[in-house]
Amino acid sequence: ALSALPCGQLATKLGNRKAMMIGFGGLIVAAGVTSVLGSAGVAVLVAIAIGIAFSLVANGTLPYALSMVPPAKAGLGTGLYFSGGAAAMSVLSSIGPANLGLTVSLLAAAISFAVAAGCVAAKQP
Structure with missing residues (x-):
């Protein structure tokens, strides 16, 4: 929450696209680092790094999704996004x-973040 505004x-x-890609990269690195943590510090x-990386991704997802649909279909785009x-969680x-x-x-x-980053990279708004 502290990193959302910055x-x-x-x-x-x-x-949004570039910020999301940086965030996905940070999440992938953090997943790797988490597996070899040596101390509580x-x-x-x-x-903290995960929170910042997630904020970079989360802040941009809805605007990025809305950039994929015409303004008249913004409600549909929002509904499809959520x-x-x-459905994926279920x-x-x-x-x-x-x-x-x-x-x-x-x-x-890490694989999921990489796939999501690949989808963002492949689709130009």
Whole structure:
């Protein structure tokens, strides 16, 4: 929450797409670093980095989604964005085991962030 406003200002300067790509990169790195944490102090720093990276992604997702549809279809774009996220969470929770273990979960997270970044990179608004 503390990084939302500064990250929003950065996204305004850089553009949502670029800010999201930086955020996805940060989340991928953080997932890798989390698997080899050595101390509580490092864990706090990684948690802060995750918060900042997530803010870069989250601040830009809805404006980025709305840039993909004409203004007259903004309601449809918003509905697709939120319903797609809810459907993905429902499907994942119903097919995935409750506890995959830390290493597998972090690998799955890194792959998911990379796929999302690839989708953003592939689609020009």
